[in-house]
Each structure stands twice: as C-alpha cells, then as structure tokens.
Amino acid sequence: MNKLALTFKLNGRKVSVEVSPNTLLVDLLRDDLGFTGTKVGCREGECGACTVLLDGIPINSCLLPAYKAADRSVTTIEGLAEEDGRLHRVQQAFMVEGASQCGFCTPGMIMNAKALLDKNPNPDESEIRHSLSGVLCRCTGYHKIVQAVKTASGIIGPEE
Amino acid sequence: MSHIFKDLHWAKEIPLHEYLVPQSLTEALDMLAKYRGKARVIAGGTDVIPQMRHRDFEVEALVDITRLPGMDAIEQEGNEAFLGGLVTHAQVASSPLIKEKAGLLADGAARVGSPQIRNIATVAGNVVSGQPAADTSIPLLALNARVTIASRNGNRVIPLTEFFSGIGKTVLDSSKEILTRIQFKTLGENQGGCYLRLSKRQALALPMLVCSSVVRVAPEKRVIKEACIALGPVAPIPFRATRAEEKLRNAPITSETLNAAADISMKESAPRDSLLRGSREYREEMVKVFVRRSLKGALEQAGVPVD
Numbered sequence: 358m359n360k361l362a363l364t365f366k367l368n369g370r371k372v373s374v375e376v377s378p379n380t381l382l383v384d385l386l387r388d389d390l391g392f393t394g395t396k397v398g399c400r401e402g403e404c405g406a407c408t409v410l411l412d413g414i415p416i417n418s419c420l421l422p423a424y425k426a427a428d429r430s431v432t433t434i435e436g437l438a439e440e441d442g443r444l445h446r447v448q449q450a451f452m453v454e455g456a457s458q459c460g461f462c463t464p465g466m467i468m469n470a471k472a473l474l475d476k477n478p479n480p481d482e483s484e485i486r487h488s489l490s491g492v493l494c495r496c497t498g499y500h501k502i503v504q505a506v507k508t509a510s511g512i513i514g515p516e517e
Numbered sequence: 518m519s520h521i522f523k524d525l526h527w528a529k530e531i532p533l534h535e536y537l538v539p540q541s542l543t544e545a546l547d548m549l550a551k552y553r554g555k556a557r558v559i560a561g562g563t564d565v566i567p568q569m570r571h572r573d574f575e576v577e578a579l580v581d582i583t584r585l586p587g588m589d590a591i592e593q594e595g596n597e598a599f600l601g602g603l604v605t606h607a608q609v610a611s612s613p614l615i616k617e618k619a620g621l622l623a624d625g626a627a628r629v630g631s632p633q634i635r636n637i638a639t640v641a642g643n644v645v646s647g648q649p650a651a652d653t654s655i656p657l658l659a660l661n662a663r664v665t666i667a668s669r670n671g672n673r674v675i676p677l678t679e680f681f682s683g684i685g686k687t688v689l690d691s692s693k694e695i696l697t698r699i700q701f702k703t704l705g706e707n708q709g710g711c712y713l714r715l716s717k718r719q720a721l722a723l724p725m726l727v728c729s730s731v732v733r734v735a736p737e738k739r740v741i742k743e744a745c746i747a748l749g750p751v752a753p754i755p756f757r758a759t760r761a762e763e764k765l766r767n768a769p770i771t772s773e774t775l776n777a778a779a780d781i782s783m784k785e786s787a788p789r790d791s792l793l794r795g796s797r798e799y800r801e802e803m804v805k806v807f808v809r810r811s812l813k814g815a816l817e818q819a820g821v822p823v824d
Contacts, residue, residue, distance in 0.1 A: 358534050378536035378579070381566070401567045403721055408633055417633045420566045422559070424536050425581065469632065490720035491631025 365426040367392070368436025376423045383407045383418035386433060394434035394464050398493075405492030408465040409433050415472045415491070434464040437471060447471050447509040456505035458496035465492040470506045480510060531569045535578035541585065545695060546669050548580045554692035556580050560603060561638035563630065564646045588697060591615065600699040606635035606643070606653070618703035620818070621656040621710035621729050628652050628714050631721050641696045644680070647687040650724045650750035654681070656712050658747035658757055659729035662701040668694045681754035707742075708733045709818025711811040715803055725794040726751065728807035730815040734770065738821045741765045746778070746808055751786035751800060758782040761808065770821055775812050779805040 360375045367390070376385055386392040386409070398404035400419045407419040410432040437445035447470045450456070457463045466489055473480055473488035480488070485506045494502065537556070539545035549556050556578040559565045568574060582588075588601035591612050598619060600609065609615050610627035629635055629643065629652045643653045644664065654677070662677045666689055677699075680687050689696060704710055708731065715726040731745040744765035749755035761781040768774045788800040795803075813823045 361536060377533075379531040379533040381531075400570065402563055402630065402634055405631060405633060411637075414636045415633045416637050417563070420563050420634075421637070422536060422562060422566070422579070422581070424538070425562070425583070427538075488632060491633045493721065 361424050363424055363427055365428065366430040368432055369430075378422075378424070380423040381419060382409070382421040382423045382426055382431070385423040386418065386431075392433050392435050396461055396464055398461065398465075403493070404462070405465040405469070406462050408468045408492065410468060410472055413472065413475060415469050417491075432468070434467060437467070445471065447474065447506065450505040450509035451502075454501050454505040454508055456498065456501040458494075458498045462492050462494045462496075466494070466502050470509065473506070474510055478510060480506075482507070485510075531566070532575055533569070533577070533579060536581065537578055538581045538584055542667060542695070542697065545580055545582050545585060546667065546693070548578070549693050549695075550669060552576075552578050552692075557691060558582055558695055560642045561605065561634075563634050563638040564642060582695060593703070596703050596705060597700055598703050600640055602641040602695065602697040602699075603639055604641070606630075606638055606640060607632070609640055609653070610635065614703075618705075619656075619660060619701065619710065620704075621712035621731070621815075622653065622660065622701075624712040625652040625656040625714075625727070625729065628716075628724075641699060644677070644699065645687060645689055645691070645696050647681055647683070647685045647754070648750070649681075649684060649753060649755050650727060651755060652714065652724065652727060654755045655727045655747045655749050656710070656729040657699065657701065658755055659710065659731045659745045660701040660704075661731075661745065662699055664696055665698040665700070666694050667697045672697070678757060681756075684753045704731065704818075707736060707738075707819055709815040709820070711814030711818065713807050713811045713814070715807065723793060724750065726800055726803050726807055727755075728804070728811045730808070730811040732765075732812065732815040732819055734816065734819045734821055738819075739770055741768050741770055741774070741816075744778070744812065744815075746782055746811070748782065748786055748804065748808075750794065751788040751804060756785075758785045758808070760785055765812075770816060770823065772823070775809050775823070778812060779808040782808040 363376045364373045396406040398406035402417045402420045408415050409418045557576045559579045559581050588603040590601050592599045606626040606629045616623045640653045643651050665674050710731040712729045714724050716722040716724045727749050729747045733743045746758040761778040783804045786804050788797050790797045816823050
C-alpha cells in the first residue's frame with residue numbers, strides 16, 4: 358500500500374501527514390489527529406454526525422477519502438471557538454436553548470447550521486430545517502435544535 | 518468484543534492499494550487502462566465508498582477525477598445545456614439556467630440524499646451508478662438527454678435511453694471509460710416539465726417512485742404534440758413509458774387522454790413487492806397517480822391549465 362503525503366488546512370492551521378489510500382477523512386481526524394469532536398454514526402452518509410466543512414461547504418467526512426482534502430481547508434467543531442476560547446454563536450445558542458440531549462448529532466447539527474448562517478445570515482424556518490435535513494437526531498429533539506439556530510441567527514431572542 | 522463487530526459493514530476497512538489523482542483526462546484514461554479493470558473512477562465518492570465498504574466490488578486503485586480541468590461547469594449554447602461530468606447536485610439544484618429552463622432536473626437534483634451528499638455527489642455519478650430510482654436519471658431521460666463517454670479511442674455520444682442495461686448496470690465500461698458530459702435541449706415556448714417523487718421523508722429517504730414528464734403542446738394549447746414520461750424504480754432500469762407517449766402524440770388535452778396515458782404507463786411498469794418501497798399493487802396505483810399528476814404539472818408549465 359503506497360502512502361500519500363497529504364497537506365491541508367485544519368481549522369486554519371497547516372497540517373502535513375501521511376495517509377493510506379483507503380483512509381477516510383473522519384478516521385484521519387479522529388484516530389490520527391485526535392479531533393474526536395467529529396462523530397462517527399453510520400459510516401454511510403445517512404446520519405450526518407460526521408459533518409465537517411470542506412472549503413466552507415458541509416460534507417460527510419465518513420464518505421470522503423482523506424486525500425481529497427489535499428490543498429483544501431477543513432473545519433471541524435473544534436475550529437469554531439475563538440482563539441480566547443469564546444464559543445461560536447451557534448454553540449452558545451445550542452447551550453442557551455438546551456438543544457442537545459445525548460449530544461451525538463450535535464457537532465453535525467452545528468457544522469451545518471454554521472455553514473447556513475455563513476451563507477445566509479437571516480434564514481427562515483424552512484431554510485433552517487432544510488439545512489439540517491442531512492443530520493439525524495435519534496433523541497428527536499429537533500424543535501430545540503431549530504430554535505437554537507433561530508437564536509443564533511438573531512432573528513429571535515432566546516426562548517424564555 | 519471486537520470480534521462481535523467484525524462482520525458489520527462499518528467495521529470493515531476498505532481494501533485499496535492506490536489512490537490516484539490524474540490531472541488530465543488522458544492521464545485518467547491511461548491509469549484505468551494500466552489497471553485493466555482493477556481500478557475504478559471516483560468523483561464525489563458517495564456511492565463508491567459505501568459500495569467498497571459493503572464489498573460490492575473490489576479494486577486495487579481508485580482514480581479520482583475531481584481535479585480534471587474543465588468538467589465542473591454548467592454551460593449553455595443556443596437551446597442546448599451542457600453539464601460537465603463533475604457538476605454536483607447542489608450546482609444543478611441552484612443553477613438559474615437549469616431552474617428556469619429544465620426545472621424538473623433542478624427539482625430532482627434537490628432531492629438526492631441530503632445537503633451534504635448533494636454538495637459533493639456528481640450528477641454524472643448518479644447516472645453512471647445506474648440505479649433504477651436515480652433522481653437525476655429520470656428527469657434527464659424525460660429531457661432526451663445524451664451523454665458523452667470518453668475512452669482512449671475517442672468520444673462517443675449516446676442517448677440516455679440507450680445507456681441503462683440492468684440494475685446498477687450501464688453500457689459504460691467502467692474499466693476504460695469515463696462519462697465526461699451530459700447534454701439536453703432546454704425547454705422553450707409551449708413546453709413544460711415536471712418531476713415528482715414519492716418517499717417516506719423529505720431527506721435521506723430512498724424514493725419509492727420517481728416520475729418525470731415533459732410535454733410540448735400546439736400553440737393554441739388544445740393538443741399535446743409530444744410527451745415524454747420517465748419512471749423508476751418500477752423496472753430494473755429507469756425507463757420511458759413509450760406506449761403511453763405514443764398515445765399522447767397529437768392527442769387532445771382532456772382528462773380522458775391523461776387517464777389513458779396513466780393506465781398504459783402502469784402496464785409498462787413492473788414494480789416488485791419491496792419492504793423498502795411498498796407493495797407491487799400500491800406502487801402500480803401510484804404510477805397512475807404520478808403519471809397523471811406529472812403530466813398536469815408539465816402542461817401547466819407549458820401554459821395549459823388542467824383541472
């Protein structure tokens with residue numbers, strides 16, 4: 358098996374690693390680089406827990422050969438907070454709204470929500486639901502998740 | 518504990534020796550030739566990776582074509598639209614040209630998988646996978662699309678109606694050919710199209726039925742000049758209901774006409790009982806409903822209101 362030299366940007370920092378031809382991005386992130394915030398749910402693109410941003414666009418990292426990240430930029434849940442540790446407004450909103458039960462889908466939900474708000478700062482509810490439609494929450498706590506994205510977008514205040 | 522999981526698909530490593538990234542089409546075709554069937558093309562990878570994990574096929578190398586130049590654009594020349602082989606579902610679903618001039622294809626592309634899948638999965642890949650339920654193959658069939666297949670011997674252009682040969686099978690020889698372009702005539706005056714999908718949920722759900730229709734009506738809007746009806750997954754391949762289309766040629770626009778076309782389409786389909794997709798009887802009835810509904814949708818877009 359021929360190893361490949363892979364260089365890419367991870368959460369703004371340049372990373373150079375050797376990967377096997379069959380390494381998937383999610384395994385590179387979790388097992389080799391220790392970025393375990395990204396979760397593995399189904400390994401076939403059904404659950405969306407493994408969502409990361411590739412050049413700002415949400416994709417399933419369980420379906421992406423790691424080498425496809427070459428010379429590109431990958432953002433994981435660990436890359437959302439500010440340098441000083443202040444959480445991203447989507448993360449803050451998830452906490453304020455209690456939008457997490459078991460928490461397994463949360464990184465996938467937050468990455469999709471961030472990508473939506475980067476592109477469309479004032480989404481309506483159907484746009485929010487559409488943007489989250491590729492992530493399954495098996496606690497089925499969708500209401501508070503949608504509420505959190507609304508809160509993050511600033512269109513409404515936190516639910517009392 | 519790990520032995521408990523060893524037979525589960527997600528516990529399996531993907532067997533692969535090489536991951537190749539050609540920079541030109543010639544280089545990609547040479548790589549395929551070198552491996553004599555032991556290499557497979559990968560673009561978005563959203564079908565290839567799960568298939569390899571399930572051991573649907575085994576190869577020594579993957580040839581990643583996503584860095585080939587000039588294949589990632591949607592272009593228009595006269596009334597012809599061209600989709601490069603690397604154009605994604607998200608691109609098609611949001612393209613102003615496709616939305617305006619081939620809305621049924623934009624609607625189909627918008628329903629594949631999930632947003633994350635559509636961001637990376639290519640329309641050409643959806644077609645090449647040859648699935649009878651493919652959400653873009655069916656509107657493309659109704660649009661009389663043609664595909665360009667490149668090999669070391671040059672290009673061939675074939676109608677999509679001649680492309681599918683069985684479940685997951687097409688006439689493209691994946692050991693030496695690459696689908697580089699899809700083209701079709703955009704819809705103009707007196708024409709309309711419609712895409713409909715039956716599935717349990719709005720996202721991440723396999724289609725139980727997909728139906729697309731395209732119609733051309735006479736300028737006075739009382740007669741259908743020509744109609745194309747494409748259906749899946751109600752036969753081994755996505756197909757055109759040609760006998761129903763024949764019935765609609767030069768037919769008056771009445772509900773009797775549409776009902777007759779719906780009945781014939783049902784007879785041209787052969788859905789199987791499926792735990793995932795519903796019983797044969799149910800889907801036969803739904804073929805009738807969807808053909809009628811999609812023809813109405815297409816006629817409305819062509820400027821003909823039908824009740």
